[in-house]
Amino acid sequence: MKVLLSGVVNLKHTNQLDVLESIESTLKKAGAEISHINGEIMCGEASINLGISDKILPIFKKFKEKVEEIKPDVIVSAYAAGVAKWSRDLPNNYGLKLSVPYVHLSEFFADYFSKNKPNLKPFPHTYFVQHGCTLGRKMGRYGAIREVLNLIPELRVIEEDYPTAELEGIDPAEFNSCPGAWLNFTQPDLGDYVKENYVLDILVPRKPEYAGSTCANGHFGIRQGLEIAEIDSIKPLYFTQLLDKVWE
Amino acid sequence: MGNKEKDIKELHNEYMSEIIADGAENETLRTAIRRAREAYRKNLKKALETFPESVEYKEKARKIKEYAIDHLEELIEKTQKAVERNHGHFYLAKDAEEANEIISRIVGKPKKIIVKGKSLTTEETELRQYLQKVGHEVWETDLGEFLVQIRNGRPMHMLAPSVDLTREEAAKLISKITGEDLPEDKIETSVAAVRRFLRDKFTNADVGIAGANSISADTGTLFIIENEGNIKLTASLPEKFIALVGVEKIVPTLDDAFHMVKTTWRFANYQVPSYVHMISGPSKTGDIEKVTTYGAHGPKEFHLVLLDNGRIELSKNKDFKEILYCMKCGACMYECPVFWVTAGHFGKSYPGGIGALWDAFIAKGFKEGAPSVYSCAICDRCRVRCPLNIDTAKMIIKLRKVLYEKGYAPSTVKEAEKKFFGDL
Ligand code: SF4
Numbered sequence: 069m070k071v072l073l074s075g076v077v078n079l080k081h082t083n084q085l086d087v088l089e090s091i092e093s094t095l096k097k098a099g100a101e102i103s104h105i106n107g108e109i110m111c112g113e114a115s116i117n118l119g120i121s122d123k124i125l126p127i128f129k130k131f132k133e134k135v136e137e138i139k140p141d142v143i144v145s146a147y148a149a150g151v152a153k154w155s156r157d158l159p160n161n162y163g164l165k166l167s168v169p170y171v172h173l174s175e176f177f178a179d180y181f182s183k184n185k186p187n188l189k190p191f192p193h194t195y196f197v198q199h200g201c202t203l204g205r206k207m208g209r210y211g212a213i214r215e216v217l218n219l220i221p222e223l224r225v226i227e228e229d230y231p232t233a234e235l236e237g238i239d240p241a242e243f244n245s246c247p248g249a250w251l252n253f254t255q256p257d258l259g260d261y262v263k264e265n266y267v268l269d270i271l272v273p274r275k276p277e278y279a280g281s282t283c284a285n286g287h288f289g290i291r292q293g294l295e296i297a298e299i300d301s302i303k304p305l306y307f308t309q310l311l312d313k314v315w316e
Numbered sequence: 317m318g319n320k321e322k323d324i325k326e327l328h329n330e331y332m333s334e335i336i337a338d339g340a341e342n343e344t345l346r347t348a349i350r351r352a353r354e355a356y357r358k359n360l361k362k363a364l365e366t367f368p369e370s371v372e373y374k375e376k377a378r379k380i381k382e383y384a385i386d387h388l389e390e391l392i393e394k395t396q397k398a399v400e401r402n403h404g405h406f407y408l409a410k411d412a413e414e415a416n417e418i419i420s421r422i423v424g425k426p427k428k429i430i431v432k433g434k435s436l437t438t439e440e441t442e443l444r445q446y447l448q449k450v451g452h453e454v455w456e457t458d459l460g461e462f463l464v465q466i467r468n469g470r471p472m473h474m475l476a477p478s479v480d481l482t483r484e485e486a487a488k489l490i491s492k493i494t495g496e497d498l499p500e501d502k503i504e505t506s507v508a509a510v511r512r513f514l515r516d517k518f519t520n521a522d523v524g525i526a527g528a529n530s531i532s533a534d535t536g537t538l539f540i541i542e543n544e545g546n547i548k549l550t551a552s553l554p555e556k557f558i559a560l561v562g563v564e565k566i567v568p569t570l571d572d573a574f575h576m577v578k579t580t581w582r583f584a585n586y587q588v589p590s591y592v593h594m595i596s597g598p599s600k601t602g603d604i605e606k607v608t609t610y611g612a613h614g615p616k617e618f619h620l621v622l623l624d625n626g627r628i629e630l631s632k633n634k635d636f637k638e639i640l641y642c643m644k645c646g647a648c649m650y651e652c653p654v655f656w657v658t659a660g661h662f663g664k665s666y667p668g669g670i671g672a673l674w675d676a677f678i679a680k681g682f683k684e685g686a687p688s689v690y691s692c693a694i695c696d697r698c699r700v701r702c703p704l705n706i707d708t709a710k711m712i713i714k715l716r717k718v719l720y721e722k723g724y725a726p727s728t729v730k731e732a733e734k735k736f737f738g739d740l
């Protein structure tokens with residue numbers, strides 16, 4: 069399967085090369101033939117969130133042209149931003165559509181594992197998963213990551229709870245707290261306090277051994293928060309890093 | 317130098333210094349907000365367990381607001397007729413300045429004693445400061461707001477203006493003004509000291525001023541929710557009662573108004589508030605010969621000052637009219653990750669993400685309101701908590717586009733643009 073991996077440059081910008089390595093490794097384990105767009109800037113949601121979406125429209129047109137040249141079977145990304153941009157904003161507001169599906173990595177693997185039975189080693193640890201705000205609350209997509217993590221033997225997944233979620237008939241994931249990574253783009257100094265507080269207030273009391281967000285942007289926020297709060301009892305671990313560890 | 321003359325860079329820098337130094341760096345504030353959030357969640361759970369039907373209130377409340385905002389001008393007219401029919405006085409102030417002038421005229425010559433209930437609308441017009449400047453003696457009577465007044469600050473939450481204070485800090489502040497040496501660990505003694513101090517102000521007050529949570533256009537009735545009993549005294553003891561209320565608080569009927577207040581108090585985490593006042597006009601009696609005479613035990617005069625200040629125009633803006641659906645229940649703030657470390661320093665006249673929108677469109681304008689618009693982490697959590705499902709994040713994003721075009725974005729946005737999209 070020809071997979072176009074999007075968002076590579078963002079992982080490099082944020083120095084998450086370990087995450088990138090694990091993405092490439094797990095995609096290869098799934099039999100993917102990976103391609104990239106050189107110099108691609110994917111951060112679609114950033115353009116909306118910063119209020120500059122009109123200005124950068126040419127970049128998305130260029131992206132579409134490249135996709136048509138490469139002709140992948142699917143586009144995948146660790147960032148929910150591109151998924152949101154290409155499934156909502158660009159087709160709805162600018163008539164820009166891709167000819168191939170653009171999915172989040174968790175969805176790619178959930179689909180892959182539904183058709184293939186991988187050999188996954190037990191991982192007897194606790195793992196806190198933060199449902200990224202864009203993929204989760206804004207797009208309502210929580211299922212894929214749960215399916216993938218549930219396949220790992222002996223893994224104990226911790227999700228954030230919310231006391232009135234059940235009474236209100238709402239999935240508690242809808243109330244997931246945010247590590248504040250988008251503030252990196254607007255008020256980074258304030259963002260550092262928000263990230264630190266996320267770690268001290270949300271992660272530390274739940275005592276996981278590992279923590280990660282579905283979205284590489286949220287994951288970056290968690291990593292920064294752990295560093296700022298100087299917490300080393302919790303290790304940041306993106307879900308593809310976890311998968312890579314257990315997938316034989 | 318007034319804010320009009322300040323350049324945008326200066327406004328961003330000032331805002332950042334305040335939000336970091338007074339907000340994010342303040343460990344006590346973080347502790348106070350954490351305690352408040354936990355109490356909020358516990359109380360909301362109890363309220364929803366006791367009254368499970370409250371979950372159903374949300375949808376109807378949203379529908380009422382959608383209708384009301386789409387028919388705002390018509391409802392203002394209806395309200396005027398109803399208030400005048402009830403022997404009240406009605407005013408529609410086009411902006412904050414006009415509202416303050418009207419109220420000042422109603423109050424009369426200095427030096428009057430004025431007792432005031434908590435009201436964000438009066439914060440928007442800076443009414444207390446205005447009346448004090450004219451020469452009146454004005455007292456905030458809600459405990460949280462009283463603390464705001466004596467520390468010369470501004471409200472840190474829509475319903476809990478001093479949510480950022482610990483009991484120890486509150487006791488110190490109250491001791492200073494009452495001259496008593498209050499124990500720092502006992503909330504009750506602080507509360508009792510304020511009660512003693514304000515009692516005399518209430519009995520001698522010439523004028524009472526408050527806001528309202530909802531107004532029914534058909535009967536011209538104000539609904540005011542409170543727990544302390546200060547509104548009860550503010551709206552009953554003085555000769556004149558004045559309500560300053562934003563026009564967006566009007567809904568068509570008495571039933572609608574009650575539904576709105578019910579939704580407000582439930583999601584503001586009360587099972588039932590201690591008091592809900594319904595005020596439709598001046599105090600009156602017909603007990604002697606059935607002749608209606610005004611000013612029995614309550615105020616002789618009832619004045620409703622409705623404030624526009626950009627609301628009517630906003631009600632016609634399809635991208636942003638949702639801002640006016642906000643009932644100011646404050647629920648969203650307890651779940652905002654930015655508010656957790658900053659409290660009301662995130663915002664100006666109105667706190668939090670929804671407050672940033674209110675500041676930009678209503679209270680402060682785009683330029684002065686711009687900095688707080690960029691404090692939002694766009695996480696959308698407030699929408700899930702909001703009983704009206706108000707999509708603050710979506711509106712913040714849209715507003716950022718407008719601010720960017722006006723040149724009001726912070727330099728960080730331009731840097732990010734260059735870094736990520738510079739090669740275009
Ligand atoms: S979207 Fe903004 S205002 Fe709403 S909870 Fe998140 S950070 Fe707070």
Ligand code: SF4
Pocket residue numbers: 474641642643644645646647648649670701702703704705706
């Ligand atoms: S936005 Fe919603 S939750 Fe927040 S204060 Fe307004 S009505 Fe309440």
